[in-house]
Amino acid sequence: MYSISKMKSILSPKFSAFSPHLPKPKTTCLPSSTRPSSESIVPNNLSCFYTHIRLKSTPLLPNTLACSAQNRSLQMGASRPPSGEIHVIVGPMFAGKTTSLLRRMQLESSNGRNVAIIKSSKDTRYGLDSIVTHDGAKLPCWALTKLSSFRQKFGLEAYEQLDVIGIDEAQFFEDLYDFCREAADHDGKTIIVAGLDGNYMRRSFGSVLDIIPLADSVTKLTARCELCGKSAFFTLRKIEETQVELIGGADVYMPVCRQHYVSGQVAMETARYVLESQKVECGSHT
Numbered sequence: 001m002y003s004i005s006k007m008k009s010i011l012s013p014k015f016s017a018f019s020p021h022l023p024k025p026k027t028t029c030l031p032s033s034t035r036p037s038s039e040s041i042v043p044n045n046l047s048c049f050y051t052h053i054r055l056k057s058t059p060l061l062p063n064t065l066a067c068s069a070q071n072r073s074l075q076m077g078a079s080r081p082p083s084g085e086i087h088v089i090v091g092p093m094f095a096g097k098t099t100s101l102l103r104r105m106q107l108e109s110s111n112g113r114n115v116a117i118i119k120s121s122k123d124t125r126y127g128l129d130s131i132v133t134h135d136g137a138k139l140p141c142w143a144l145t146k147l148s149s150f151r152q153k154f155g156l157e158a159y160e161q162l163d164v165i166g167i168d169e170a171q172f173f174e175d176l177y178d179f180c181r182e183a184a185d186h187d188g189k190t191i192i193v194a195g196l197d198g199n200y201m202r203r204s205f206g207s208v209l210d211i212i213p214l215a216d217s218v219t220k221l222t223a224r225c226e227l228c229g230k231s232a233f234f235t236l237r238k239i240e241e242t243q244v245e246l247i248g249g250a251d252v253y254m255p256v257c258r259q260h261y262v263s264g265q266v267a268m269e270t271a272r273y274v275l276e277s278q279k280v281e282c283g284s285h286t
């Protein structure tokens with residue numbers, strides 16, 4: 001169970017505690033081409049302008065929808081926007097997805113918004129109550145197996161007050177689509193999702209790609225190829241395990257460019273073949 005003081009710290013995390021590890025937040029953390037005009041991260045002096053735009057867009061809705069949106073807005077309090085936003089950050093491992101998520105959350109928090117971060121309880125590499133990037137930045141978070149349990153565990157009243165929800169390692173949440181749709185469409189939350197778009201076989205991982213049609217913005221980050229230093233788009237598994245969900249760090253995975261992904265896969269298959277044939281030989285001698 002989380003104590004009230006911990007909940008408060010999650011609602012208003014003290015980012016200064018880890019700021020030495022994080023670069024100063026910049027509004028340019030996403031490429032400008034991918035930032036929608038309705039982006040919620042705006043300098044303070046533009047926030048009134050932003051609110052104005054959001055309110056002005058309401059009359060464009062059909063009458064019945066506008067009424068229900070207004071009713072919902074009234075139920076949720078006059079200051080809450082009628083709908084939220086969904087921003088998705090994808091890329092291979094070691095591309096800085098979690099760092100980017102933390103920066104966004106830090107920025108939202110410094111703009112006075114209530115934030116909370118959720119990560120999968122499957123990833124226990126750095127403890128269950130904090131989120132840590134590969135470069136060591138750390139933030140308190142909620143470790144859950146299902147996103148649907150968040151509202152209840154966080155507390156309904158606290159949830160109502162929440163503005164921004166960050167979700168890390170989103171590929172591990174089966175109910176990602178439903179949670180994001182509900183939280184953004186009906187609860188007015190801004191959701192920032194970070195996760196792997198593809199697994200080590202370059203196939204869609206979990207439900208991350210399913211939420212692209214729901215998203216306001218999508219950012220694909222790249223890493224550096226561990227073998228040649230070029231931009232890396234893929235994650236190569238260095239060991240033989242073939243289960244899709246194998247949680248590990250640099251001991252198991254490395255970011256690679258297209259060329260080295262292909263040659264790496266060939267090398268892995270050759271190694272597997274050699275190992276298999278050695279097993280057969282050993283077997284024949286016994």
Ligand SMILES: [Zn+2]
Pocket residue numbers: 225226227228229230256257258259260
């Ligand atoms: Zn390479």
